[in-house]
Each structure stands twice: as C-alpha cells, then as structure tokens.
Amino acid sequence: MTEVCVPDLGDFADVPVIEIHVAPGDVVYNEDPLVTLESDKAAMDVPSPAAGTVRELRVKVGDLVSRGSPILVLDTEGAAVEPPPLTDQQEPATQTDSTVPDGTVASGFEGVHASPGVRRLARELGLELNGLAGTGPKGRITKEDVIGAVRGPGNGAAAPTAAATGAGIPEVPAQDFSKFGPVEVKPLTRIQRLSGPALHRSWLNVPHVTHDDEADITDLDAYRKELDAEAKAEGYRVTLLAFLMKASVSALREYPKFNSSLTPEKDALIYKGYYHLGVAVDTPEGLVVPVIRDVDRKGVRELSRELGAVSARAREGKLTPADLQGASFTISSLGGIGGTSFTPIVNAPEVAILGVVRSKLAPVWNGAAFVPRLMLPLSLSYDHRVIDGALAARFARYLCHALEDIRRLVL
Numbered sequence: 001m002t003e004v005c006v007p008d009l010g011d012f013a014d015v016p017v018i019e020i021h022v023a024p025g026d027v028v029y030n031e032d033p034l035v036t037l038e039s040d041k042a043a044m045d046v047p048s049p050a051a052g053t054v055r056e057l058r059v060k061v062g063d064l065v066s067r068g069s070p071i072l073v074l075d076t077e078g079a080a081v082e083p084p085p086l087t088d089q090q091e092p093a094t095q096t097d098s099t100v101p102d103g104t105v106a107s108g109f110e111g112v113h114a115s116p117g118v119r120r121l122a123r124e125l126g127l128e129l130n131g132l133a134g135t136g137p138k139g140r141i142t143k144e145d146v147i148g149a150v151r152g153p154g155n156g157a158a159a160p161t162a163a164a165t166g167a168g169i170p171e172v173p174a175q176d177f178s179k180f181g182p183v184e185v186k187p188l189t190r191i192q193r194l195s196g197p198a199l200h201r202s203w204l205n206v207p208h209v210t211h212d213d214e215a216d217i218t219d220l221d222a223y224r225k226e227l228d229a230e231a232k233a234e235g236y237r238v239t240l241l242a243f244l245m246k247a248s249v250s251a252l253r254e255y256p257k258f259n260s261s262l263t264p265e266k267d268a269l270i271y272k273g274y275y276h277l278g279v280a281v282d283t284p285e286g287l288v289v290p291v292i293r294d295v296d297r298k299g300v301r302e303l304s305r306e307l308g309a310v311s312a313r314a315r316e317g318k319l320t321p322a323d324l325q326g327a328s329f330t331i332s333s334l335g336g337i338g339g340t341s342f343t344p345i346v347n348a349p350e351v352a353i354l355g356v357v358r359s360k361l362a363p364v365w366n367g368a369a370f371v372p373r374l375m376l377p378l379s380l381s382y383d384h385r386v387i388d389g390a391l392a393a394r395f396a397r398y399l400c401h402a403l404e405d406i407r408r409l410v411l
Contacts (some may be wrong), residue, residue, distance in 0.1 A: 002076050003058075004034065004049060006069045010322030012039045014064040019123070021045075022072070026054045035059065035071055038194070039321055052076035121146050121187060147185050169204075191286035202348040207384040210343040210355075211392040215400035217359060218374040223406055231304060240359075240376075241279065241333055242303040246409045247402035248354060249275045249296045252329060255395045257387060259328050261349040269386065278327030278347060279307065281314040288314050289347065291327045300409070331356065341379045351386045354399075355379035376403065 009015060019036040022028060033045035056073040059065060118141055122129050132149055134141035177183045188196070220243060228238040252259040252275060260269040275296040278289040290310045295303065313319050332344045333356040344355035357377050363370035380396050387395075402408045 001055065002050065002052070002074045004046075004071045004074050006037070006046060006065045006067055006071060008067050009037070009039070009044070010320060010325065012321050012325075013066040015039050015066065017059050017061055017063045017065060020057065020059070020061055022054045022057075024054055024056060028052060028054060028074070037065065044321065046071060048074065050074065050076045118143055118146060189285040191283070191288060195287060199345050202345055206346050206348050208343065208346060208381055209384045209389065209392070210341075210379055210381045211389065211396055212341050213378050213380070213393075213396040213400055215376045215378060215403040216364065216373050217376045217403050220403055220406050221359070221374055227300065227304075231301070236305050236308045238300065238304045239307070240335060240356075241307060241331065242300045243403065243406075243409065244331055244333070244354070244356060245277050245279075245292065245295050245303055246300060247399055248277065248329060248331060250402045250408060251395055251399040253296075254398055255391065257391065258352045258382075258395055260351060260386065261328075262351070262383075262386060266385070272328045274328065276326045276328050278330035278350075279310070280330065280332040281311050283315045283317070285317065288319060288324070289327065289330060290314055290319055290323045291325060293326065330354070335359065339377075341377050344379060344381045346381055346383055348383075351383040352392075352395075353381050355381065 006015075015037045017035050018038045021033050021035060028034065028048045029051045030049070031047045034048055035046050037044050037046065052074040054072055055075050058070040058072055065071075119129065121143060122132075127146060127149060129141055129146075132141055132145060133139070135145055136142045217240070221240070224238055224240060224243065231238045256271055257269065259275065260271045262268075263270060274294065276291050276293045277295050278291050280287055280289050290313075292303065292306055292310065298306070310319075310323070313323070327347065327350065330344075330347045330350060330353045332353060334342065335356055335358045337358070339357035341357060342355050344353045346353050355378070357379070359374050359376040361372050362375045364373040364375070378396060378399065380392055380399075382392050
C-alpha cells in the first residue's frame with residue numbers, strides 16, 4: 001500500500017480541493033489525475049505516482065491541503081484491472097475525470113448520476129447537478145440536459161455558483177438565445193474560469209484610474225535592433241519588453257508607492273524591497289501572468305532570455321504555481337497586436353499596472369521642423385486610494401524619460 005500525498009506547491013498552503021477524480025475501487029495508471037487543487041492563481045491536478053487500485057480516500061471536496069497532506073491510499077500490488085467496456089450511453093473518461101464503478105459520481109456530487117465529461121461541463125458553466133433532472137437511462141444526466149438548462153428556464157437549472165456572480169449586484173437576466181437562431185455552448189478554459197473572478201474582484205474593489213502618455217523610443221529601438229541581431233545568432237530575441245521592465249524598475253525606485261500594497265485593514269501601506277514584475281502572456285488557453293523575479297539585478301540580455309523561456313512554458317501550459325506569484329508590479333503589452341490605448345485592470349493587491357500598445361511613427365516638432373519619431377503609447381492604471389493623479393503623471397513621465405534616454409537604463 002502506498003499513501004499518496006500532495007506534492008510541493010511552491011509557497012502555497014491551505015489550497016482547497018475542488019474536484020476528486022477517483023473513488024475507492026478505481027484502477028488508475030501512472031500520471032492519471034487524482035484530485036484537482038485550486039489556488040488564487042491556478043488550478044493543478046495531482047497525478048498518480050504509479051499504477052494501482054484506489055483503496056481509501058483521505059480527502060473530500062472542500063478540504064484544505066498543503067504539501068505532504070495525504071490524499072489517498074493506493075494499492076500498487078497485484079495485477080492491474082482493465083476498465084470495463086463503455087456502453088452506448090457512457091462517455092469515455094477524460095484524462096482528468098473518473099467515476100465509481102456503478103456510474104455515480106465521486107465525492108462532491110453525491111447522489112448524482114452523470115459521466116465525468118458532464119460533471120466537468122457543469123462545473124465550467126457554474127451549474128449544480130443536484131437539482132438537475134436527467135433524461136438518460138435510470139435518470140442519468142446527459143450533456144444535452146446541462147446545455148438545455150443553460151439555454152433557458154424549465155430544464156432544472158439551478159442558480160449559478162457564488163463565484164460566478166457579483167455579490168450585491170443584480171444579475172443580467174438569463175435569455176434563451178436558441179429562440180433567435182442556432183447557438184453553441186463552449187465552456188470557458190480553465191485559465192478563464194480562474195482569472196475571471198480575480199479580475200472581477202479587482203474591478204469591484206479597486207477604484208481604477210488610467211493615465212495615458214507616450215515615449216519617444218526612436219533611439220532605444222535602434223539600439224534594441226542591434227542587440228536583437230546579435231541575440232538571434234544565440235537563439236533568443238531582444239524585445240522592447242525587456243527595456244520596459246528595466247525602465248519600470250527605475251520608476252518604481254523613484255516612486256516607491258507604486259511598489260506597495262494596502263494592508264488588509266486598509267489603513268497603511270506595505271512597501272516592498274524587491275522588484276518582481278508580472279508579465280502578461282497570451283496563450284491558446286487565455287491570458288496568464290508569470291512573474292520575473294529580481295528584475296533590478298538583471299540586464300536586458302538576461303531578461304530577454306528569461307522572457308523567451310517563460311513565454312514558451314506559458315504557451316505549453318507548463319507554468320507552476322510558483323511561477324505565478326509574488327509580483328509587485330505588472331506589465332501588459334499588446335504591442336504585437338496594435339491599438340492606441342487601453343485600460344488594464346490592476347492586479348490587486350498590486351496598486352498599479354502598465355499597459356503598452358504598438359509604437360507608431362509620428363511627426364514631432366523639434367523646435368525647427370517636424371521630424372518622424374517612433375512614439376510608444378503607455379497606459380498606466382492605478383488604485384486611486386493609494387495614488388493620486390499628479391503622482392501617476394509624474395511616474396509616467398519619469399518612465400518615458402527613462403525609455404527616451406537609454407543611458408538611464410542599467411544594462
């Protein structure tokens with residue numbers, strides 16, 4: 001018998017169990033997911049360390065676990081049992097789901113007759129299966145039952161979970177869109193389900209103000225292109241983001257209030273003596289914000305290599321919880337896409353975030369004539385409880401000056 005415990009989660013502790021994929025008697029194989037844990041930054045599956053039979057569960061949905069917490073007892077001895085053949089009414093278990101032998105669901109949906117795929121769809125749509133009538137054999141809940149409940153009333157749909165609503169804010173009335181034409185329900189990705197409530201919480205709790213400015217990066221971009229040409233031969237790229245990170249650290253040092261957070265009591269500020277910057281990365285599953293640590297101690301070349309590696313891991317879905325925590329300031333760059341400005345949402349408990357869009361050539365008066373210069377629009381959103389408009393304007397101007405004179409940046 002082997003006791004399977006929670007592996008290293010980084011600095012996270014007391015992480016809730018949100019889903020259990022197995023039950024006593026289930027046969028699992030190496031790397032099969034056993035349970036899903038959810039921090040405030042990401043969800044993660046705990047995989048089976050070996051093939052075997054589940055003998056005893058040590059957790060239930062809602063339990064808080066940390067590194068070393070027991071999950072279950074796994075019998076790794078004896079011959080492995082092949083899963084029973086599927087009937088026409090059953091759906092194959094996904095890599096992250098499992099049912100008990102009689103077809104009922106594992107802990108968390110007691111008394112509900114539904115397959116793993118249906119349970120996952122219900123979670124993603126914020127539906128409670130306990131109040132949903134099944135139309136399948138022996139009352140089994142099908143995907144059509146779940147989709148029908150979402151499309152309109154009269155199908156046994158329960159109210160959305162608390163996480164999907166804004167407390168105290170009236171909900172948008174539900175509509176049956178199928179009355180107007182064909183519809184298709186596509187669940188949100190896991191990243192969207194996690195980041196959505198966090199963004200909603202920040203938008204509701206933080207009084208946002210956005211200040212726009214622009215920097216003349218003509219000289220900086222010429223120098224960046226020189227470094228990039230050298231970097232290509234070594235297998236990495238030098239982008240503007242690395243310079244933005246160095247300039248941001250310079251501005252954070254000059255205006256340390258931007259590198260702070262409110263205390264839980266909201267009556268004092270916590271000033272941070274480190275410069276860990278979150279960098280928003282677009283992935284096929286949605287936006288993630290890995291954290292680059294100690295930016296003040298790294299040069300543009302080192303940051304460029306690290307950004308390339310982190311971005312690749314993000315797109316491959318290989319970021320760990322430790323990669324997503326600890327930021328004191330965030331940069332969200334849409335420079336590769338376009339735009340003229342936008343309002344990035346402060347990543348609370350941070351107090352500011354820098355948004356960047358694509359640079360553009362513009363005529364600039366130099367005192368004698370208009371000359372073409374490469375201008376970079378910047379959008380600085382901030383928590384107005386901590387930062388006032390004048391301070392935001394000074395921070396943005398300082399940041400622009402740092403980008404306009406590369407001698408200000410320590411490479």
